[in-house]
Amino acid sequence: MTNSPRTITIGLLGCGNVGGALLPLLEQQRASIAARTGIDLQVAKVAVRSLSKSRDVEVPEALLTSDAAAVVGDPGIDLIVELIGGIEPARELILAALRAGKPVVTGNKELLANHGAELYAVAAENEVDLLFEAAVAGGIPIMRPLRESLVGEPITRVLGIVNGTTNFILSRMSDAGASYADALSEAQTLGYAERDPTADVEGFDAGAKAAIIATIAFGASVVAGDVYHEGISKVTSADIAFAARLGYVIKLLGIAELVDDGNADHKAPEVAVRVHPVMVDQNHPLASVRDSFNAVFIEGAAVGDLMLYGRGAGGPPTASAVLGDVIDAASNLTRSTYAAIGDLPRARIQPIDNVRSAFYLSLNVADATGVLAKVADVFGRHGVSIQSMEQEGLGDEARLVFITHEAVESNLQSTLRDLQQLDVVHSVGGMMRVIGS
Numbered sequence: 001m002t003n004s005p006r007t008i009t010i011g012l013l014g015c016g017n018v019g020g021a022l023l024p025l026l027e028q029q030r031a032s033i034a035a036r037t038g039i040d041l042q043v044a045k046v047a048v049r050s051l052s053k054s055r056d057v058e059v060p061e062a063l064l065t066s067d068a069a070a071v072v073g074d075p076g077i078d079l080i081v082e083l084i085g086g087i088e089p090a091r092e093l094i095l096a097a098l099r100a101g102k103p104v105v106t107g108n109k110e111l112l113a114n115h116g117a118e119l120y121a122v123a124a125e126n127e128v129d130l131l132f133e134a135a136v137a138g139g140i141p142i143m144r145p146l147r148e149s150l151v152g153e154p155i156t157r158v159l160g161i162v163n164g165t166t167n168f169i170l171s172r173m174s175d176a177g178a179s180y181a182d183a184l185s186e187a188q189t190l191g192y193a194e195r196d197p198t199a200d201v202e203g204f205d206a207g208a209k210a211a212i213i214a215t216i217a218f219g220a221s222v223v224a225g226d227v228y229h230e231g232i233s234k235v236t237s238a239d240i241a242f243a244a245r246l247g248y249v250i251k252l253l254g255i256a257e258l259v260d261d262g263n264a265d266h267k268a269p270e271v272a273v274r275v276h277p278v279m280v281d282q283n284h285p286l287a288s289v290r291d292s293f294n295a296v297f298i299e300g301a302a303v304g305d306l307m308l309y310g311r312g313a314g315g316p317p318t319a320s321a322v323l324g325d326v327i328d329a330a331s332n333l334t335r336s337t338y339a340a341i342g343d344l345p346r347a348r349i350q351p352i353d354n355v356r357s358a359f360y361l362s363l364n365v366a367d368a369t370g371v372l373a374k375v376a377d378v379f380g381r382h383g384v385s386i387q388s389m390e391q392e393g394l395g396d397e398a399r400l401v402f403i404t405h406e407a408v409e410s411n412l413q414s415t416l417r418d419l420q421q422l423d424v425v426h427s428v429g430g431m432m433r434v435i436g437s
Contacts, residue, residue: 069096082107165314230274286307292312384405384411
């Protein structure tokens with residue numbers, strides 16, 4: 001005779017795109033989950049802003065409430081799923097749930113990227129789970145591998161295409177020859193981009209995700225304000241064309257690098273965390289990630305290279321990640337255990353000026369004798385070594401395209417400033433970091 005499943009009741013805060021996908025997924029999988037885990041997951045309350053708003057999913061009227069705080073405080077609810085987004089009231093609701101001994105599952109990247117350390121600490125103090133797989137890469141499992149499978153791995157760098165909107169735009173520019181404006185318009189028509197796309201195209205969404213990734217990968221607190229941002233709005237069709245001709249694809253990457261683990265000096269790790277367009281070698285696995293798909297590429301000293309790929313957004317994929325966390329948290333709750341993140345010292349952040357990278361640089365110059373020598377002299381004076389150079393005629397001008405060897409960012413910026421002072425340099429066509437050359 002088998003034991004009856006233990007019931008875990010869930011309070012869902014928010015029933016939008018992801019919450020609306022979670023409810024039918026949970027109902028569809030409920031019997032299977034019970035059979036495999038011995039846990040019967042039941043949604044007891046669903047907190048929404050408006051009780052009268054029409055929804056894509058049918059929710060029994062008895063489950064709906066507009067009082068999220070009452071859901072958190074209800075002693076009959078065991079576990080909280082927060083999907084309302086934003087900083088407040090999400091932060092206070094999550095803190096209240098954790099202090100009440102209730103595990104929390106959230107997909108709130110903005111909150112975690114700004115107040116994660118506080119939330120992780122309160123979860124540990126109260127010995128309950130705070131799980132957030134859905135906050136970074138939608139349906140792609142990345143947090144659990146970093147927290148569990150790779151917790152003993154000396155990770156050196158994580159590169160991520162973690163924003164589907166920008167990847168779609170750059171894919172359309174690369175594959176269909178679309179302009180930035182036309183690709184953005186298409187993304188908005190298809191629902192990939194908001195009417196105001198700033199958070200996506202200027203890298204703020206990816207920056208929040210990069211902060212969370214860096215925190216978990218390197219065991220030190222990184223917040224959104226630590227992340228250097230540069231968006232894709234200045235990427236031109238000419239940049240796309242030159243990248244292709246040189247054997248590269250342009251992607252917006254979130255990059256978290258370990259500069260110094262701090263162990264030798266008993267310090268917190270030093271990390272470089274940034275978001276910007278990158279020319280990725282066409283043979284690198286990230287170069288083949290197209291349209292609205294996401295991917296996270298992990299470089300480890302022992303394991304080597306790993307890549308996780310899939311749908312980085314959307315209701316059903318993200319709901320799948322949420323449900324995985326719910327099952328994990330419910331299982332831990334039945335065993336009176338939890339998954340601690342551990343102590344998180346404040347990371348030392350390497351300024352962007354000190355970061356090393358290879359660079360792509362294009363210049364429009366006078367088509368005259370001696371121009372290349374003057375330009376090369378500027379590179380040399382700042383210690384920036386040229387790996388390759390191409391030239392093409394533009395009527396009475398010429399365009400010079402350079403790929404440099406790895407150089408310090410500040411040296412490249414000094415090179416740029418001095419190049420712009422040369423009378424033979426008419427304009428700087430573009431500058432971009434290069435990976436995988």
